[in-house]
Amino acid sequence: MRRIEASAVSLKKVKEETFLLSFKSSYIAQKASPGQFLHLRIDPLRLLLRRPLSIHRIEGQKIDILFRLRGKGTRKLSLTKKGDTLDILGPLGRGFNYTDKNIQGKVKILVAGGMGVAPLFFLAQKLTAYRDVLVLLGAATKKEILCKKDFQKLGCKVLIATEDGSLGFKGRVTVLLKHLLTTQYSALSTVIYACGPTEMLFSLRPILKTAPRAVCQVSFEQFMGCGIGVCRACVIKTAKGYRRICKEGPVFDIKDIS
Amino acid sequence: MARKKISLSTNFRGLRLKNPVVLCSGTAGFGLELEEIFDFKNIGAIVTKTLTLRPQAGNPPPRIAETASGVLNSIGLENLGLKSFLGEFNKLKRLPADIIVSVYAHTKEDFKKMILRLDEERHIKAIELNFSCPNLRIKKMISQSAQLTASFVKYIRKATKKVLIAKLTPEVTDIVKVAKSAYEAGIDGLSLVNTFSGIKIDTTTKKPFLGNVFGGLSGPAIKPLALARVFRVYKELKIPIIASGGIFDYQDALEFIFAGATCIGLGTANLIDPDAPRRILKDLTFYMERNRISSLEEIRGVAHG
Ligand SMILES: Cc1cc2nc3c(=O)[nH]c(=O)nc-3n(C[C@H](O)[C@H](O)[C@H](O)COP(=O)(O)OP(=O)(O)OC[C@H]3O[C@@H](n4cnc5c(N)ncnc54)[C@H](O)[C@@H]3O)c2cc1C
Ligand SMILES: Cc1cc2nc3c(=O)[nH]c(=O)nc-3n(C[C@H](O)[C@H](O)[C@H](O)COP(=O)(O)O)c2cc1C
Ligand code: FES
Numbered sequence: 001m002r003r004i005e006a007s008a009v010s011l012k013k014v015k016e017e018t019f020l021l022s023f024k025s026s027y028i029a030q031k032a033s034p035g036q037f038l039h040l041r042i043d044p045l046r047l048l049l050r051r052p053l054s055i056h057r058i059e060g061q062k063i064d065i066l067f068r069l070r071g072k073g074t075r076k077l078s079l080t081k082k083g084d085t086l087d088i089l090g091p092l093g094r095g096f097n098y099t100d101k102n103i104q105g106k107v108k109i110l111v112a113g114g115m116g117v118a119p120l121f122f123l124a125q126k127l128t129a130y131r132d133v134l135v136l137l138g139a140a141t142k143k144e145i146l147c148k149k150d151f152q153k154l155g156c157k158v159l160i161a162t163e164d165g166s167l168g169f170k171g172r173v174t175v176l177l178k179h180l181l182t183t184q185y186s187a188l189s190t191v192i193y194a195c196g197p198t199e200m201l202f203s204l205r206p207i208l209k210t211a212p213r214a215v216c217q218v219s220f221e222q223f224m225g226c227g228i229g230v231c232r233a234c235v236i237k238t239a240k241g242y243r244r245i246c247k248e249g250p251v252f253d254i255k256d257i258s
Numbered sequence: 259m260a261r262k263k264i265s266l267s268t269n270f271r272g273l274r275l276k277n278p279v280v281l282c283s284g285t286a287g288f289g290l291e292l293e294e295i296f297d298f299k300n301i302g303a304i305v306t307k308t309l310t311l312r313p314q315a316g317n318p319p320p321r322i323a324e325t326a327s328g329v330l331n332s333i334g335l336e337n338l339g340l341k342s343f344l345g346e347f348n349k350l351k352r353l354p355a356d357i358i359v360s361v362y363a364h365t366k367e368d369f370k371k372m373i374l375r376l377d378e379e380r381h382i383k384a385i386e387l388n389f390s391c392p393n394l395r396i397k398k399m400i401s402q403s404a405q406l407t408a409s410f411v412k413y414i415r416k417a418t419k420k421v422l423i424a425k426l427t428p429e430v431t432d433i434v435k436v437a438k439s440a441y442e443a444g445i446d447g448l449s450l451v452n453t454f455s456g457i458k459i460d461t462t463t464k465k466p467f468l469g470n471v472f473g474g475l476s477g478p479a480i481k482p483l484a485l486a487r488v489f490r491v492y493k494e495l496k497i498p499i500i501a502s503g504g505i506f507d508y509q510d511a512l513e514f515i516f517a518g519a520t521c522i523g524l525g526t527a528n529l530i531d532p533d534a535p536r537r538i539l540k541d542l543t544f545y546m547e548r549n550r551i552s553s554l555e556e557i558r559g560v561a562h563g
Pocket of ligand 2: 225282329331333388391476502505524526
């Protein structure tokens with residue numbers, strides 16, 4: 001972890017209210033692992049706290065962040081111009097486990113709800129060395145589906161779920177997952193990686209009840225202060241008590257979350 | 259033109275710090291977490307997260323919210339408890355900054371138990387008594403009563419010869435009265451101020467945003483309020499003060515020193531800017547050079563004329 005100043009390479013609008021910000025950093029490119037995040041100081045004269053954003057994609061030394069407009073911070077970030085200096089702390093947190101022996105040889109299912117694709121793309125980049133990566137992208141409507149082509153380019157199989165049925169499976173992405181686990185894949189031979197709204201992540205628990213030994217790693221969000229483990233603002237309740245999302249997380253085994 | 263030699267070393271009632279920058283309780287963990295990104299050369303002392311006798315789980319999340327120029331927090335003293343802390347203490351000893359341990363207890367007796375244990379540790383240079391945590395579901399903070407403050411200090415004072423500092427809440431009618439009662443009961447110095455109580459309401463849910471409803475407000479939003487308290491207490495008592503409340507740069511630091519502060523406490527700044535201590539010291543040194551000031555003693559309290 002370091003504080004770096006990087007200059008923005010580009011900012012692209014990829015969808016309504018969704019942007020892709022790129023910058024170069026050999027340090028982050030070298031150190032980062034999927035699921036980790038960066039803490040950005042966006043507008044020092046008007047905003048105090050840093051804003052946590054996932055590492056979306058790394059190519060060579062180029063780092064991408066994919067973000068959606070939410071409030072003042074992300075709005076200001078969406079006005080970034082090429083050459084602007086970014087004040088970044090990172091890489092932070094503990095990401096996905098994708099190298100363990102008991103994970104190899106299993107089917108990997110990446111489950112993304114909305115902006116949840118952000119960290120999962122970087123994970124997919126690392127996983128392409130393995131076979132069998134299935135990506136489930138969920139959103140309210142077709143218009144909000146992100147990164148479909150990018151995942152396909154990597155060689156992943158992509159399935160879509162939209163709540164209004166405008167594309168792919170009609171319904172929530174977690175319902176699609178449940179369907180797949182009862183028909184095509186056994187939960188025991190799959191590893192599930194998920195990111196999305198907290199409510200969606202919690203809805204994975206009943207689905208996995210029937211497969212208590214399935215591995216399911218989930219990336220959670222919480223309002224943060226420092227992002228580096230000192231202030232204890234960002235906690236989530238686990239079986240062992242409160243744990244810090246910025247330090248012990250953001251990725252947790254869903255079984256540990258209470 | 260011969261340059262005067264500049265010294266930033268600071269004497270807080272016999273506690274010699276290499277510079278006046280102090281990392282405030284709760285915003286720097288136990289120091290170790292910061293080693294990777296903070297340069298401890300630039301830090302005089304670190305005050306640990308407030309410890310309690312037994313571990314404390316803290317408040318339900320969310321625990322933090324940003325407000326205009328401020329931060330509301332309701333951590334609720336989550337900490338590992340005194341015993342585990344002392345078990346880990348060896349690791350802290352090698353940090354090149356002095357260590358001040360912050361403690362809280364509901365009763366005098368528990369305070370004393372903690373102080374007696376801390377008193378045995380040679381490397382602990384001072385103890386800060388947190389008489390002002392706003393995030394606990396208790397009716398009153400100790401430092402909201404001058405009498406209670408005096409009786410706690412008197413009782414605890416007997417347990418140690420280490421430098422004892424009381425951290426006070428700004429939320430009283432007359433902070434000078436509370437400060438004076440602590441002083442007369444034998445306190446060595448004060449930490450001024452802790453956070454101001456506030457809430458935020460979520461406009462979507464129409465309910466309080468923080469898990470604990472109330473939080474403590476810190477950051478630039480409280481600077482003038484903190485400064486006023488430091489100013490008044492110093493004017494009456496001339497007692498050593500660790501000042502905190504929205505200090506982010508050297509000008510903030512100067513204002514507090516002019517008002518009478520001995521140490522410059524950084525709280526919210528630590529959550530945001532790991533470079534703040536270095537920057538403040540560099541700018542402070544430059545200011546002193548330019549104005550031919552060789553020690554902070556020369557400018558301390560000068561706002562009082
Ligand atoms: C580990 C982690 C990774 C994230 N990755 C991404 C990402 O890749 N892309 C993306 O679009 N968003 C991501 N988020 C959410 C993102 O941090 C918020 O959308 C952003 O902070 C909003 O800031 P704002 O100033 O625009 O909004 P405001 O609502 O004005 O922010 C006010 C405060 O709330 C905090 N906040 C608001 N929403 C969230 C949230 N959902 N989670 C945590 N804090 C929040 C802000 O950081 C800020 O302190 C991530 C959150 C976490 C915790
Ligand atoms: C996240 C957070 C946690 C804090 N925890 C403590 C604590 O445990 N004990 C304490 O005495 N003060 C605590 N404080 C108060 C700070 O030490 C400091 O006195 C206060 O925030 C004012 O300074 P600032 O405006 O520079 O932050 C905390 C403040 C913040 C922001
Ligand atoms: S945000 Fe400070 S501990 Fe996680």
